[in-house]
Amino acid sequence: MPEQPKFAQIKQHIIDQIRAGTWQEHQRVPSENELSDQFKVSRMTARRALSELTEDGVLTRSQGLGTFVASLKSQSSLLEIRNIADEVEERGGNYSCVVLSLESMSAIAPIAIALGVEIDSQVYRSVIVHHENEEPIQVEERFVNPALAPEYLQQNFTTLTPHEYLTHVAPLTEARHTVEAIMPNEEVCQWLNMFNEEPCLQMIRRTWSSQGIVSFARLISPGSKYRLGGHLTFKK
Known part of the structure; x- marks a missing residue:
């Protein structure tokens, strides 16, 4: 099975961290520079991973502040689940x-x-x-x-x-x-x-x-x- 492209590996890494609860809602995620150093890729590759996850609503970007885990919009239910x-x-x-x-x-x-x-x-x-x-x-x-x-x-x-x-x-x-x-x-x-x-x-x-x-x-x-x-x- 062919290896995933580097940008896809970065996306999967971010998804795994969110799913495992390591990165919580509204928590800042590593920057393009930090990801490019970690995965030994160009900033453009890291930027593509962050941009695609932002477009999907997984991350949110704030000018001058960085990129953060978006709200997952879930909370404990207070209502009976009915058919x-x-x-x-x-x-x-x-x-x-x-x-x-x-x-x-x-x-x-x-x-x-x-x-x-x-x-x-x-x-x-x-x-x-x-x-x-x-x-x-x-x-x-x-x-x-x-x-x-x-x-x-x-x-x-x-x-x-x-x-x-x-x-x-x-x-x-x-x-x-x-x-x-x-x-x-x-x-x-x-x-x-x-x-x-x-x-x-x-x-x-x-x-x-x-x-x-x-x-x-x-x-x-x-x-x-x-x-x-x-x-x-x-x-x-």
């Missing part, structure tokens, strides 16, 4: 979905970090639009670690949701997410049948089993059709 099909049925609605994509792909840097796998390794991706009474209420884009769900691409997700399947083959032990308001792009608007511009609720979620990170998902719902709630019980 959307169950939510719809509990409201008395009829659940259905449309599977737009079910494929294997090479993991770019942000996905590799999120799933704890190597850059350019194969991961699984699904894009599903969930419906309530034939109206689209959520787009789910999910990336899955093949090592923990090897038969993911063979599933019929019109009869069970990815959440149901993954909970069965890799029982969840932990979940982290962030929730934020976004303006959807044209593609998401088409999937959700949104003809008027309106904010959407986006949830970024990572899930773990006892064997490692199972999936990384982006869930987008129209603000006018979906809301998020939770119930907390505190010990006295």
